[in-house]
Amino acid sequence: MSPPRRRFVWEIDWNLLRTFMVIVQEKGLTAAGEKLSLKQPTVSNALKRLETHMGARLIERNASYFAVTPAGQRLFDDCLVMFDIVSGLPQQMEEHPGDVTGHVEIALASHVVCPLFDEVLASFHKALPHVTISMTVMSSQEVMAAVIGRDASFGVCLMQERMAKLDYEVLYRESFGYFCGPRHRLFGQSRLALADLRHEPYVSFKTDQMSGALWPVAHLRQQEGFEGATVGTSSHLEEVKRLIIAGFGFGPLPVHVVDEDVRAGRLWRLPPYQDAPGVDVHLVFDRAARLSRAERILLADLRQAIAAMPIAARTYP
Structure with a gap:
């Protein structure tokens, strides 16, 4: 692109082209101003600026006469093409x-x-x-x-x-159950009750508090009167599970997340077996x-x- 053409592209106010297109469509500056919610002097000034940029007379007009010049007609035709391209951009984005x-x-x-x-x-x-x-x-x-x-x-x-x-x-709701690892004395035992957990050492998340995100779990622990010391905490599930498997104590984990660990014998499900806390x-x-x-x-x-x-x-x- 030659320097004069490059300068024209960067300096042209593209709103002038839209205003010119409306002037031609409405066949007058006053009507175009009403369409664009602009005052007539503003529209007239826009036309003059565009003609200066183009270096050509685009519209011949007086109090009783309005006509588009040949140069103006060519520009109007090009404006219609540009408008079609711009109006189709959202659809192009959706199509690709x-x-x-x-x-x-x-x-x-x-x-x-x-x-x-x-x-x-x-x-x-x-x-x-x-x-x-x-x-x-x-x-x-x-x-x-x-x-x-x-x-x-x-x-x-x-x-x-x-x-x-x-x-x-x-996004989703998960049920928390209590689990212990192979080194825990309750591992492998069935028909346990919540009372069997009351004095056992406890491992959990840092948010396992009545004011925390795991308050349903904390509420169950408080309701059942668990008295065992909390011997390990973490903000991350994998680390809580690590401590439980290592035998530090029993603790809460999302049932569906550790299902494979249960099947592999790394964890053992403890009560409650039904109506587990949901988070x-x-x-x-x-x-x-x-x-x-x-x-x-x-x-x-x-x-x-x-x-x-x-x-x-x-x-x-």
């Missing part, structure tokens, strides 16, 4: 979603096991293969802080305390955050999937 690029940063609490979440991620990657994703595991409190600080596009975590700046939707795991996001197109699409896909599936189908086990 694979062209979307970008990066999505997700913050998660430890060991999120949710088939719905996995299915949405798989569908998202198939539709938008050029988008990259990073996942960082942290405590639920850190997840919410990361979303607020825009260090994460959105998060998946337990909700300890609702933060006004964030939006929450239940909600939330999709956490900031509705006011300025997200990229890739971030908006994945978040919308997740919310749509949540809305389409009843909570009973998102309750494990």
Whole structure:
């Protein structure tokens, strides 16, 4: 592109072209001003500026005469083409979603096991293969802080305390059971009652408190009067499970997450065997955050999937 043409492209006010197109369509400056909600002098000034840029007379007019010049007609025809191209851009983007690029940063609490979440991620990657994703595991409190600080596009975590700046939707509900490891004296025993656990050493999560995200678990422990000392805590599920398997004590774990460990003989299920405490795991996001197109699409896909599936189908086990 030659320097004069390059300068023209960068200096032209594209709104002048739209104004000119409306002038021709409405066959007058006054009518064009009404259409554009602009005063007639403003429209007249826009026409003069465009004619200066183009170096040609575009419209011949006086109090009783209005005509588009040959140069003006050629420009008007080109404006129609440009307008068609611009108006079709949203549809073009929808028709070629694979062209979307970008990066999505997700913050998660430890060991999120949710088939719905996995299915949405798989569908998202198939539709938008050029988008990259990073996942960082942290405590639920850190997840919410990361979303607020825009260090994460959105998060998946337990909700300890609702933060006004964030939006929450239940992604899934999981049941917590009590488990012990092979070194525990109750391992392998059946027909146990909650009373058998009352004085046993206890391992749990740092949020296993009446004011924490695992308050249903804490409520059961308080209700049954468990008196055993708490000998180990962690914010991460894998570390709580490690301490339980190592024999430090018994503790709560999501039933569906450790099902394979039970089958492999690494863990043993303790009472209660039914009506286990249920805990909600939330999709956490900031509705006011300025997200990229890739971030908006994945978040919308997740919310749509949540809305389409009843909570009973998102309750494990």
